[in-house]
Amino acid sequence: MDLSAINPILLLxxxxxxxxxxxxxxxxxxxxxRAGVLNLGVEGMMIVGAISGFIVAVNTGSPWxxxxxxxxxGALLSLLFGILTQYFLSNQVASGxxxxxxxxxxxxxxxxxxxxxxxxxxxxxHIPVLGDIPVIGPIVFQHDPMVYVGLLIVLGVWAFLKYxxxxxxxxxxxxxxxxxxxxxxxxxxxxxxxxMFGGACAGLGGAYxxxxxxxxxxxxxxxxxxxxxLAIVVFASWKxxxxxxxxxxxxxxxxxxxxxxxxxxxxxxxxLSMSPYIATIVVLVIMSSGRAPGSLGRIFHAAR
Amino acid sequence: MKRxxxxxxxxxxxxxxxTGLTAYADGHEPTKVGFVYVGPVGDGGxxxxxxxxxxxxxEAFGDKVETVFVENVPEGxxxxxxxxxxxxxxxxxxxxxxxxxxxxxxxxxxxFPDVKFxxxxxxxRSDNVSTYSARFYEGRAVQGHIAGQITESNVIGYIASxxxxxxxxxxxxxxxxxxxxxxxxxxxxxxxxxxxxxxxxAEAANVLIEQGADVVLQHTDSTAPQAAAQAAGNVYTFGQAxxxxxxxxxxxxxxxxxxWAPYYVARTQAVMDGTWTSMDTxxxxxxxxxxxxxxxxxVPAEVKASAEALRDALADGSVHAFTGPVNKQDGSAWLADxxxxxxxxxxxxxxxxxxxxxxIPQ
Numbered sequence: 001m002d003l004s005a006i007n008p009i010l011l012l013x014x015x016x017x018x019x020x021x022x023x024x025x026x027x028x029x030x031x032x033x034r035a036g037v038l039n040l041g042v043e044g045m046m047i048v049g050a051i052s053g054f055i056v057a058v059n060t061g062s063p064w065x066x067x068x069x070x071x072x073x074g075a076l077l078s079l080l081f082g083i084l085t086q087y088f089l090s091n092q093v094a095s096g097x098x099x100x101x102x103x104x105x106x107x108x109x110x111x112x113x114x115x116x117x118x119x120x121x122x123x124x125x126h127i128p129v130l131g132d133i134p135v136i137g138p139i140v141f142q143h144d145p146m147v148y149v150g151l152l153i154v155l156g157v158w159a160f161l162k163y164x165x166x167x168x169x170x171x172x173x174x175x176x177x178x179x180x181x182x183x184x185x186x187x188x189x190x191x192x193x194x195x196m197f198g199g200a201c202a203g204l205g206g207a208y209x210x211x212x213x214x215x216x217x218x219x220x221x222x223x224x225x226x227x228x229x230l231a232i233v234v235f236a237s238w239k240x241x242x243x244x245x246x247x248x249x250x251x252x253x254x255x256x257x258x259x260x261x262x263x264x265x266x267x268x269x270x271x272l273s274m275s276p277y278i279a280t281i282v283v284l285v286i287m288s289s290g291r292a293p294g295s296l297g298r299i300f301h302a303a304r
Numbered sequence: 305m306k307r308x309x310x311x312x313x314x315x316x317x318x319x320x321x322x323t324g325l326t327a328y329a330d331g332h333e334p335t336k337v338g339f340v341y342v343g344p345v346g347d348g349g350x351x352x353x354x355x356x357x358x359x360x361x362x363e364a365f366g367d368k369v370e371t372v373f374v375e376n377v378p379e380g381x382x383x384x385x386x387x388x389x390x391x392x393x394x395x396x397x398x399x400x401x402x403x404x405x406x407x408x409x410x411x412x413x414x415x416f417p418d419v420k421f422x423x424x425x426x427x428x429r430s431d432n433v434s435t436y437s438a439r440f441y442e443g444r445a446v447q448g449h450i451a452g453q454i455t456e457s458n459v460i461g462y463i464a465s466x467x468x469x470x471x472x473x474x475x476x477x478x479x480x481x482x483x484x485x486x487x488x489x490x491x492x493x494x495x496x497x498x499x500x501x502x503x504x505x506a507e508a509a510n511v512l513i514e515q516g517a518d519v520v521l522q523h524t525d526s527t528a529p530q531a532a533a534q535a536a537g538n539v540y541t542f543g544q545a546x547x548x549x550x551x552x553x554x555x556x557x558x559x560x561x562x563x564w565a566p567y568y569v570a571r572t573q574a575v576m577d578g579t580w581t582s583m584d585t586x587x588x589x590x591x592x593x594x595x596x597x598x599x600x601x602x603v604p605a606e607v608k609a610s611a612e613a614l615r616d617a618l619a620d621g622s623v624h625a626f627t628g629p630v631n632k633q634d635g636s637a638w639l640a641d642x643x644x645x646x647x648x649x650x651x652x653x654x655x656x657x658x659x660x661x662x663x664i665p666q
Contacts, residue, residue, distance in 0.1 A: 010514045018507060104376075108346060115346055116527070116550040118534075214502045214528045215535075219344035220376060221526070223501035254504075258511040261494045262461070269467075269495045269665035 019251025028201025043226025044103020049203025074203020379404025
């Protein structure tokens with residue numbers, strides 16, 4: 001065993017990068033679920049975002065346009081789910097699962113001519129002054145911009161849900177859609193907007209994989225990240241702060257276990273491999289005190 | 305009860321259909337060949353090459369053959385469902401292309417004695433189940449031979465997938481040949497516990513590079529580690545399962561290419577002719593089942609020449625990738641001087657050779 005081979009600064013720095021795709025997808029799903037909708041299609045929206053972003057980034061040479069396209073692509077796909085569940089009142093679980101399967105297939109079709117192509121470079125930001133601080137600088141302030149965009153979205157969602165009137169309406173819709181409707185709020189409109197926000201965030205998360213993390217297009221490249229995002233939302237008891245903790249914990253332990261393996265730590269590899277899942281579940285369960293939004297997964301119809 | 309009736313009716317109908325099919329086997333009905341894939345056909349690696357084999361079968365037989373495939377089939381009970389469905393749909397021959405389908409293949413095969421099954425990289429056979437695999441370890445030996453000479457840090461990273469004999473054999477072969485040309489070489493092995501997860505593979509590659517590896521070997525199927533190595537610069541990689549030539553000449557300096565096409569064509573022909581029998585095929589560089597992708601100019605000319613000589617010697621059988629003296633990791637003797645490994649030991653290999661640090665997950 002040679003633990004000195006692990007550079008703690010590089011480890012902590014790669015933690016933030018490893019956590020970002022899950023964080024983006026999870027924060028979008030959090031808003032969706034707080035509005036009372038259970039969208040299990042995160043994986044499908046992520047991968048469609050991954051290929052949409054990749055196609056646009058490759059053709060325009062601009063990763064930023066790619067990320068915008070990814071958000072649009074994810075939002076469009078989620079709109080399909082929104083129409084099915086909000087207007088045609090179809091079952092949310094079944095529609096969400098179908099969305100995942102549809103997204104995986106659609107992305108494979110869209111990506112047929114994009115295999116083996118390299119994404120345009122998305123350079124890291126070296127934030128002046130802050131990036132020069134020893135130790136903390138390389139860990140926190142020398143990443144690509146999307147890491148900070150992800151953090152800003154989480155911060156924004158937290159402030160929106162806690163302090164804004166619109167956030168209060170969204171929570172009301174999620175807690176009791178009949179009461180919100182009786183008060184004159186547009187339950188379906190609020191939910192559609194939330195669903196599209198969720199789709200856009202999942203799309204960004206997917207594009208982060210195809211444009212930064214991996215960076216290339218491969219079929220099925222999300223490989224279950226969407227499901228982990230869904231689980232983190234539940235274990236974080238629908239609170240943005242805990243979601244951030246959960247995503248970083250998951251990303252951190254994932255990177256740490258690979259580091260420990262490479263350094264030859266004498267813990268059986270199976271335990272190391274399951275450690276990200278266990279650590280995340282244990283910590284978030286111990287902390288969890290919240291409960292699910294009251295109307296989560298229930299179908300709303302004004303006449304009922 | 306009703307469902308059971310339905311099932312047996314379906315089974316009966318299929319038996320009739322299959323019998324009908326054999327009756328018209330003289331060219332009227334196409335032979336149906338099914339493929340079960342563990343990843344997507346566009347993974348650029350393992351499944352991609354199996355799918356190339358399927359396309360070669362279509363090419364070779366035209367409208368005398370009909371192929372079907374299901375991709376992204378998880379190893380485990382789901383695989384049995386997919387195989388059963390294929391058999392019920394009238395497949396005559398089914399290729400199950402991942403080690404983890406072993407028990408499911410035998411289970412389904414026992415229910416459909418008239419359907420032929422071919423299981424890749426496994427070791428369990430029955431009357432209608434053949435196994436086939438390639439001697440990838442010969443390719444690993446060439447990789448180790450190159451890697452040992454081009455590394456400057458003397459640290460070689462290895463992204464392993466699952467602790468099965470196939471993967472362990474690859475690690476041992478690469479290590480022995482790296483160590484033969486560079487006694488100071490050290491292997492850092494990371495078990496990813498996946499065949500295909502680009503993000504995780506990229507992370508594993510980055511971790512190995514951060515810990516000093518300047519050559520990364522992979523036994524996972526995506527090109528993500530290649531991209532990670534390219535981003536890091538000055539790191540060498542090898543294509544896995546497929547040529548991955550889009551990353552040549554650097555970081556990808558060579559590759560192992562699986563070529564299943566001749567085997568798939570031959571076995572489909574055997575089913576058509578009615579000469580199919582259960583057998584075990586294990587071919588290497590010599591038979592063309594394992595190809596060594598072009599060694600690029602990023603490798604010094606003399607290294608390239610000696611690697612090609614090793615490749616040719618492995619192909620004509622004058623050199624065996626596992627030739628003694630070799631000890632096991634615990635220091636006990638395995639192969640005496642000049643002795644070569646027998647296929648039985650190789651097929652069930654569950655130990656590291658001497659010099660590799662770490663334990664195989666059990």
